[in-house]
Amino acid sequence: MAVSIAPKETADLSAMEDEAFRAHVRQWIEANYPSELRNPPKRLHWDENKPWYFKLAEKGWLCPGWPRQFGGLGLAPAKQIIFTEEVERHGCARTNDHGIVMVGPLLINHGTDAQQQEFLPKILNGEHVWCQGYSEPNAGSDLAALRTEAVLDGDDYVVNGQKIWTTLASDANWCFLLVRTDKNAKKQEGISFLLVDMATPGITVKPIINLEYHDEFCEVFFDNVRVPAKNLVGTPNRGWDMAKALLSFERIYLGSPRLSAYAFARLRQLAERMGVWEEATFQDTYGRLRLDLEDLKSLYGTFVDKLRRGETLGADVSMLKVFQTELFQRITDTMLEIAGENAGLLEPMEGNRNLNPTGQYIQARPATIYGGSNEIQRNILSKNVLGLPG
Amino acid sequence: MSQALDDRSESIRMIRDSAGAVAPRDGDTKRVRALRFVEPGFSRDVFAEMGALGWIGLAAPEAAGGSGLGMSEAVALTEELGAGLAPEPLIPAMLSARLLAAAEDKALLGGLLDGSKVVLTAWQEKADSIAVPGTGDAPRMFIPQAGGADAFLLPVREGNRIALVALEAAGSDLVLEKTMDGGFVGTLRADLSRGSRIADDVGAVVEQAIDEAALATAGHMLGLMEKAFELTLGYLKTRQQFGRIIGTFQSLQHRAADLKIHVSLTRAAVESAAAVLDDGATGAVRQAAVSKAKHRAVESGMYVLRQCIQLHGGIGYTDEYDVGLYLRRGMVIMNQYGAAALHRRRFMALAPEDVE
Numbered sequence: 125m126a127v128s129i130a131p132k133e134t135a136d137l138s139a140m141e142d143e144a145f146r147a148h149v150r151q152w153i154e155a156n157y158p159s160e161l162r163n164p165p166k167r168l169h170w171d172e173n174k175p176w177y178f179k180l181a182e183k184g185w186l187c188p189g190w191p192r193q194f195g196g197l198g199l200a201p202a203k204q205i206i207f208t209e210e211v212e213r214h215g216c217a218r219t220n221d222h223g224i225v226m227v228g229p230l231l232i233n234h235g236t237d238a239q240q241q242e243f244l245p246k247i248l249n250g251e252h253v254w255c256q257g258y259s260e261p262n263a264g265s266d267l268a269a270l271r272t273e274a275v276l277d278g279d280d281y282v283v284n285g286q287k288i289w290t291t292l293a294s295d296a297n298w299c300f301l302l303v304r305t306d307k308n309a310k311k312q313e314g315i316s317f318l319l320v321d322m323a324t325p326g327i328t329v330k331p332i333i334n335l336e337y338h339d340e341f342c343e344v345f346f347d348n349v350r351v352p353a354k355n356l357v358g359t360p361n362r363g364w365d366m367a368k369a370l371l372s373f374e375r376i377y378l379g380s381p382r383l384s385a386y387a388f389a390r391l392r393q394l395a396e397r398m399g400v401w402e403e404a405t406f407q408d409t410y411g412r413l414r415l416d417l418e419d420l421k422s423l424y425g426t427f428v429d430k431l432r433r434g435e436t437l438g439a440d441v442s443m444l445k446v447f448q449t450e451l452f453q454r455i456t457d458t459m460l461e462i463a464g465e466n467a468g469l470l471e472p473m474e475g476n477r478n479l480n481p482t483g484q485y486i487q488a489r490p491a492t493i494y495g496g497s498n499e500i501q502r503n504i505l506s507k508n509v510l511g512l513p514g
Numbered sequence: 515m516s517q518a519l520d521d522r523s524e525s526i527r528m529i530r531d532s533a534g535a536v537a538p539r540d541g542d543t544k545r546v547r548a549l550r551f552v553e554p555g556f557s558r559d560v561f562a563e564m565g566a567l568g569w570i571g572l573a574a575p576e577a578a579g580g581s582g583l584g585m586s587e588a589v590a591l592t593e594e595l596g597a598g599l600a601p602e603p604l605i606p607a608m609l610s611a612r613l614l615a616a617a618e619d620k621a622l623l624g625g626l627l628d629g630s631k632v633v634l635t636a637w638q639e640k641a642d643s644i645a646v647p648g649t650g651d652a653p654r655m656f657i658p659q660a661g662g663a664d665a666f667l668l669p670v671r672e673g674n675r676i677a678l679v680a681l682e683a684a685g686s687d688l689v690l691e692k693t694m695d696g697g698f699v700g701t702l703r704a705d706l707s708r709g710s711r712i713a714d715d716v717g718a719v720v721e722q723a724i725d726e727a728a729l730a731t732a733g734h735m736l737g738l739m740e741k742a743f744e745l746t747l748g749y750l751k752t753r754q755q756f757g758r759i760i761g762t763f764q765s766l767q768h769r770a771a772d773l774k775i776h777v778s779l780t781r782a783a784v785e786s787a788a789a790v791l792d793d794g795a796t797g798a799v800r801q802a803a804v805s806k807a808k809h810r811a812v813e814s815g816m817y818v819l820r821q822c823i824q825l826h827g828g829i830g831y832t833d834e835y836d837v838g839l840y841l842r843r844g845m846v847i848m849n850q851y852g853a854a855a856l857h858r859r860r861f862m863a864l865a866p867e868d869v870e
């Protein structure tokens with residue numbers, strides 16, 4: 125690899141014993157995480173959570189999974205899980221992480237040296253905040269039906285069309301975009317990957333209010349937007365294959381135990397607060413969820429292991445996404461079931477952000493929709509993994 | 515069909531028809547959306563209309579100025595209003611009417627029945643409970659749409675009896691919290707010395723009234739799930755992906771079939787419980803019937819509402835599209851008058867199985 129970015133973290137955390145590593149991470153988070161941002165009731169906007177992003181960036185801990193030569197921590201799966209557990213235990217806000225989770229791996233695998241050199245450091249230092257421009261009003265589950273088109277004109281592509289459900293597009297200054305570059309080819313064969321500066325003239329972002337009364341996702345309109353051709357990633361018209369490979373990164377991320385683990389920790393607090401913690405029926409429910417979470421962590425570990433060995437993930441990663449998101453929902457369903465009338469409150473109970481059953485419940489709903497709905501994941505599993513006909 | 519049953523289905527049909535005055539037949543949600551998070555969270559005018567239509571006194575005896583109808587009509591009505599997402603506190607008002615009729619307090623009852631006065635009962639002392647301890651100085655919690663109350667009724671224990679105290683809402687210590695659906699619940703710290711004692715013992719009536727409110731709430735949930743399911747079925751028949759109507763995908767067809775089963779189970783549980791109460795059931799028989807219905811409505815209702823979001827994909831997670839309004843309302847009412855687990859426990863305690 126030609127490009128090399130020196131990691132900020134010079135200590136080799138991989139060499140530490142697991143428990144020492146856990147204590148090290150915990151201590152650092154406790155000392156550095158801005159206390160007013162603990163357990164935010166809603167997903168934070170960039171302006172609110174950038175202090176945390178910058179802290180992680182400065183420490184060199186922003187990208188635990190990226191290889192060390194690209195500025196990551198190159199952590200083994202067990203340690204990545206510990207890292208995640210500590211982040212969730214402390215109630216740290218989710219960052220604007222599309223750059224870390226998706227654009228980084230995309231460019232590490234498919235970018236030119238120049239693209240890697242230009243973009244990776246700016247993810248690592250927080251200068252670029254990314255959003256994901258895939259879905260369109262008529263191309264959701266059937267993503268390959270996307271119609272936003274990019275036509276080459278001199279050194280630029282001219283982009284026209286509309287994206288929707290673009291998470292935190294209003295915070296982003298860059299977008300990784302799937303566009304149609306060949307209208308005559310089969311639908312999967314005319315798609316390309318473009319990196320677009322959101323400040324380019326012709327882009328309009330309109331926030332959409334979600335079920336949480338939060339402006340978390342957006343519509344993004346493109347009207348004759350000129351994008352330098354050098355911002356095309358990989359081969360023109362071969363974007364679909366890369367997008368599919370990238371989806372496996374998204375799915376392992378969405379299949380990571382973090383959301384379930386976060387909710388699970390709050391379930392116990394809620395149960396104690398509601399006075400049901402010691403009830404045998406609750407203990408039984410709780411035990412079942414706890415074992416589901418433990419086993420999810422084990423299954424997750426096997427996939428992260430594969431990645432670490434440099435293997436590409438197969439379609440079976442969809443198992444993780446399905447199980448994690450549905451566990452997240454079951455945990456939060458249980459929250460509402462024991463919350464009594466608090467199940468209907470808009471704000472966290474008693475002003476305590478740890479006691480936020482409704483927020484957690486609502487946030488768990490779309491987890492089975494985004495990143496490829498669970499119906500689509502089950503289609504993938506039954507066809508591509510199990511080889512069932514149809 | 516016997517004459518009595520005939521009359522009943524006729525009165526139920528009339529009640530359903532009359533609900534159109536408040537719950538638009540075309541499912542329009544403009545009115546409901548405009549009221550969200552604007553105190554008191556409902557329309558006084560619509561509440562008055564509900565009074566004029568005889569709904570608040572639906573189950574109150576005719577002698578007391580009520581309509582003298584029963585729970586079968588009441589659940590038909592709350593179902594229609596659930597489908598229409600009406601935020602007015604009709605079920606709590608019916609509960610109060612029941613108490614005032616028993617207390618023979620004509621003055622307060624008259625104003626409540628004609629809808630000119632909102633009278634709410636502050637009976638609850640902790641979350642997820644249908645017990646009425648009547649502790650004099652305990653804060654009374656989770657009073658639905660309490661910001662719109664003109665008066666509160668407080669059950670207060672005196673030895674073995676539960677007296678009823680009426681209190682002007684003006685000047686009382688009331689704290690409101692917002693609910694997911696755009697409404698409010700209140701916590702009341704009452705100064706009983708400001709109130710007037712209007713009945714010596716409403717213990718049994720309060721229990722019955724809470725049971726009826728639980729059943730009426732199950733009816734409201736039934737309305738939510740019916741309407742959300744109808745929207746979803748429509749979406750499955752029109753939305754296209756992969757060049758096909760998504761309702762042609764077998765996994766979604768099966769899901770829709772499952773949802774239909776749950777809607778039907780809930781209707782059967784609610785309507786049969788209402789019939790049991792209308793037959794004059796008391797004590798354990800009444801309580802078991804109510805618990806059966808409320809349990810089913812919560813379990814199946816929340817399942818259906820969740821799936822309706824799922825089947826819509828991204829648009830189901832927006833505020834702008836209506837299907838989410840039903841889920842939010844479901845969250846607010848699911849544990850009112852007892853969560854599913856509470857009713858499951860009560861049912862098991864009350865309805866022992868016949869084992870040889």
Ligand SMILES: Cc1cc2nc3c(=O)[nH]c(=O)nc-3n(C[C@H](O)[C@H](O)[C@H](O)COP(=O)(O)OP(=O)(O)OC[C@H]3O[C@@H](n4cnc5c(N)ncnc54)[C@H](O)[C@@H]3O)c2cc1C
Binds near residue numbers: 292
């Ligand atoms: C909170 C949230 C954040 C999101 N963030 C982003 C983002 O940042 N960037 C981005 O590009 N997109 C984002 N999305 C969009 C997301 O990827 C799509 O919502 C998803 O792919 C589903 O597409 P759709 O909404 O059009 O639903 P549809 O595809 O219309 O699906 C409707 C229903 O039909 C089902 N269905 C569809 N096809 C089949 C089939 N073949 N078999 C069985 N069932 C089927 C679906 O599972 C779903 O239940 C986000 C969505 C949400 C909810």
